[in-house]
Amino acid sequence: MNIVTRPSVTKEERIAILKKVEIFSTTDEKILGDLTDSLIEGTLRPEQAVFHKGDQGRAMYIIADGAVKIHDKSYVFAVLRKGQVFGEYSMLDTEARSASVSAIVHTRLLKLTQDVFYKIMMDQIDIVRGILNVLIKRSRRQNYFEEKLAESNRLIQQKTQQLKEEKAKSDELLLNILPEEIAEELKRKGRSEARSYELVSVLFADIKGFTSSSEKMSATDVVKHLEYYFTGFDEIMEKYCLEKIKTIGDAYMAAGGIPQPNESNPIEMVCAALEMQGFMNKHKEEKAGSDELCWELRLGINTGPLVAGVIGKNKFAYDVWGDTVNTASRMESNGEVNRVNVSGVTYELIKAYFECDYRGKINAKGKGEVDMYFVDRLKPEFAEDAEGTVPNEEFFGKIREMREESEKTHTPANES
Incomplete structure (x- = not known):
């Protein structure tokens, strides 16, 4: 001054x-x-x-x-x-x-x-x-x-916590719709690029007779039964690191080897399919003697190249396209209940681990004659149980080795 x-x-x-x-x-x-x-x-x-x-x-x-x-x-x-x-x-x-x-x-x-x-x-x-x-x-x-500042800080912390919780809910919802890598890419870039994959196993499952039975059930009962089955299938897919793609009515679709490529997906998908059949059979046994309706499952698997990506603007959906998908659908429709039907391509990739029956060349709609195999069980050296439905530690050790090798040779999906 x-x-x-x-x-x-x-x-x-x-x-x-x-x-x-x-x-x-x-x-x-x-x-x-x-x-x-x-x-x-x-x-x-x-x-x-x-x-x-x-x-x-x-x-x-x-x-x-x-x-x-x-x-x-x-x-x-x-x-x-x-x-x-x-x-x-x-x-x-x-x-x-x-x-x-x-x-x-x-x-x-x-x-x-x-x-x-x-x-x-x-x-x-x-x-x-x-x-x-x-x-x-x-x-x-x-x-x-x-006091006002303390109250404001409390409200800010409360709002911040609410925002964190809402974000966590949004992230969880997104992860329920999309694979984690794709969800992260969408959050980071605001978009997700479609990708081509060389080796993907696609599974189709159909609950035989459910559509006709559902006509006699209330809407609540239809949803209750489907939720029970599909929730069980979802847990099996998660166990084997496979991706549920979608459900259409009583049909269930999943894929392995996406969004992160790997060579183990045909084996894991067949394991999941056997476990899905086991899940249905166990439920049927538990309800034996009761009035509750039970159904049987028809499963088909094919392996090959396809394109995968996100479609939609406001309602996202992760989907797959290609002849591999169409052939997988034919494996299901040409299969039998309580069996796992696989294509010749898938068989060649899993035969070292599973006992299979050759069905011959089956005429498939739009495909002509296609080699098909029924998968009976895991080979004894890879099975924990006598029936050959539960993989043992040696089996999972082989899968881990295959996945580790895949990680060395493939770029993570969210970095490509």
């Missing part, structure tokens, strides 16, 4: 200014007149600092004209104008300033130092009372704002 040797503010003007100052509002005019003789007048140019954060406080200031900002670097806490006071806490202690104060425009200040203030306080109880009133009011306001 530039000290003014010849004050531009008259004594009467100073008294008028002091009367408008809250801490002096109840002080006698004669006392104010004496007080003005102790004030130091100074001027500030725009952006000139009165004091900086961390400076020791030894004076208070009254704005005679102009305006100042209370700030911490570029963040402005408040703007004070003519007749307002700042720095008055330094009249009671010498703690470091908690913020910086700088002029906004050309400003005139009246400065009262701590030592002068102490001398005046000894004689003028009215001034002391005024100071205390202001400090009490400010303390109350500060407590009020601190």
Whole structure:
């Protein structure tokens, strides 16, 4: 602050200014007149600092004209104008300033130092009372704002938590619709590219007789039965790292080797198919003797190249296309209940692990004659049980080796 040797503010003007100052509002005019003789007048140019954060406080200031900002670097806490006071806490202690104060425009200040203030306080109880009133009011306001700030922070934290929970729900919903890698790509890029795959196993399953039976059931019962079966199938797919593609009525479709390519998917898909048949048979045994309806499953699998990707804009769907898919559908429609029917291509990829029966060349609609095989069971050396339906640790060890080898040779789907 530039000290003014010849004050531009008259004594009467100073008294008028002091009367408008809250801490002096109840002080006698004669006392104010004496007080003005102790004030130091100074001027500030725009952006000139009165004091900086961390400076020791030894004076208070009254704005005679102009305006100042209370700030911490570029963040402005408040703007004070003519007749307002700042720095008055330094009249009671010498703690470091908690913020910086700088002029906004050309400003005139009246400065009262701590030592002068102490001398005046000894004689003028009215001034002391005024100071205390202001400090009490400010303390109350500060407590009020601190409570409001705490409440605002609580609400912000609450909203933030709600947003996190909503995001988690959205992510979970997206993962229920799309494979994880594809969902991550959509979130990252806003789109997902369709990809070609060389080796994918596609499964079609149909619950025989369900459509005709459902005509005699209530809508609630239809949904209840389908939910039971499809939930069981979903758990089996997850166990073998396979992707459910969709359901159409009582038909279930899944694929292996997407979105992350691997060579083990034909074997895993056949294992899943055997387990699906086991799931249906177990349910039928449990309900034997009851009036509850039970159905049988027809399964078909084919392996080959296809294209996979996301379709839709508002309602996403991950789907697969290609002749491999069509042939897999024919494997199901030309199969038999309680059996797993596979194409010749799939057979060549699984024959080291499963015992199969060659059915010969079967005429498939739109395909002509196609080699087909029924899968009977796992080979004894890979089975945990006598029936050959439960894989053992040696089997899973082989699968892990195949997957590890695939990871070395294939680029992750969400990085391509």
